[in-house]
Amino acid sequence: MRAGSATSRTRSVASRECDSRGSTSRSRTTASSPTRCTSASRSSPCARVGNVRSGARVATLGRMAKHGSNGSHGSPEHARTESHPRPPFPAQKLGKPGLESELDPKPRYEAPTYKPAGKLDGKRALITGGDSGIGRAVAVMFAREGADVSINYLAAEQEDAEETKAAVEAVGKRCILLPGDLFDAELCKRLVDETVDQLGGIDILVSNAAHQNRKKLDELDPEEFDRTMKVNVYAYYYLTQAAVPHMKPGSAILATSSSTGYRGSEDLPDYSATKGAINQFTKALAKQLLDKGIRVNAVAPGPVWTPLNAADEGMKPKDVAVFGEKTPMERPAQPEEIAPAFVFLASEADSSFITGIVLPVLGGETIGA
Template sequence: MTELSTDFRQEAEGAARKHREIQTKVDSANSSGSGQTKAVQAGARTYPAPPFAKQHLEKPGREKDLDPAPMYDAPFYKGSDKLLGQVAIITGGDSGIGRSVAVLFAREGADVVIIYLTEHDDASTTKQAVEREGRRCLLLSGDVSNPAFCNHSVERTLEEFGRLDILVNNSAFQLHNHRLEDLTEEHFDLTIKTNLYGYFHMAKAVVPHMRQGSVIINTGSVTGLFGSKTLLDYSTTKGGIHAFTRSLAAQLLERGIRVNAVAPGPVWTPLNPADKLPDDLADFGSDTPMKRPAQPEEIAPAFVFLASSHCSSYITGEILPIVGGY
């Protein structure tokens, strides 16, 4: 063996020792639990994290029965007249993301119409929250899968406020199902009618009354991006909503009406406690990189951003994921 070969071999042995030394340090660090196991808190205040109390809400789910109460009022968010004088319809606006969007829209100067199913107490709470922001709020109870109700809602909005600038399609039906054989046609049909037909009916009702600069924002979902094996029907509708958003945006572009979607990951709202079994709900959101679900007030500012021509006048046909780091 030449002297040069011996030098290379010794150098290699030295490098191997360094590899083992670093390996030992990393193994020690990993075994001591240095990986991120606690929920990430990156906001203005601390948000709840799993485990949650085991609970199950009767459909459609009331926010006032949820423990802990969802955080929707965003006390550190300061309005700046981004939506001053505008009027917004928000379906599913009685609770969850819809409630928080209603509050922030009002804080930005908009009057709000809340469309909801039968959660009258929740809707009343949202109305009071909007009025505390100094804006007006109209409550309309009905089913968005019925086109007659959607048309009625638009007519009532115009009667009350005289204009219509923003539609937020947010109503949804969701129910986990673990086996394709157990997913009934009735269940599948209800999900499609609420989540897809409802968005279609509302958009069709509002567009003739919108002007240049008006906005439609649809609520999509992380399940529409990646799918979900236990939410086959719901994921199908959310993927459809994403495609509906992009297609409608292209169709309405020449009229100056922008159409976008927000696609949240898990959010602490009545939707999941009225769906998941109590044992499953306890760990809700723990499988995200942030190890917790979002609170509604962490999602709502994205709707303000997309609604405001001051912020997003050049944005249409986009799907904005808010998924906790996926």
């Protein structure tokens, strides 16, 4: 979920688990038609960024779960890393809120070399923005580790949410779909209530959804500033306040921060402010909830290939084409590379003595480390 719809009207939660409702038709604006790769050369950008159909990706997850195979057959694990998509990407622009199904290349969430070990067996997790990007990768990896999940997203993102649901169910776990706009404080409470009602409890909260638009100070109106604050920070507060009474010792609260929370961004002043607030709120909550046995941590990625940036109203198609090239690894992270950090911090087996940290996942940068 990238909370960036044109309106801020309240949406009610329409929970669905067993039925698959088709997404509604909607027009999407494209500022620049994507440049499609035609070369099949191994050295060409297209060879590195080729897309795979959604159904095939979900089927692959199902086969891995069924046969107990969680790595790449017949190839070393480093081959996956070497083949991660690199700029230049097709120049493209997505309409708000931005669908993963329309992004080229498709973000990777399958993590075929990841080997689950039952670290989250029996856990119940609520993940905001779980339809795509980091949220989808976290939802699927949590499921592979044994957790049932509920995911929140904007109603316009139903198509993406259905794929996440299918991927979770392909590995044998439950996925509850909870659409709604996190701008609404009451919705945040209902998301927790529905998760508890339908999954029988809540052990893990992941406050992941975010809103961003690149704007200079003189372009940043109060309404935009308010939406960014409410979706990115207030929702974290509302969700946590609602979830804690249901959580038992051993539960975990996680938030998605950003490298901008450490260094700021001249193009994203309001977004940067929210990520800095998330960092400090996480540390303060960790201290408050120690006596309840609830750990609170955050993950701070650098550039990650998700629809959030291509749907940013202030980001030009030419900038999308080179997104992530300035990192030490000269590429953006894929969601499948960020999700293991969330598993680590959610798992008592891995991080029972860790609370109050903001874990940088920055592809070679040392800021915040």
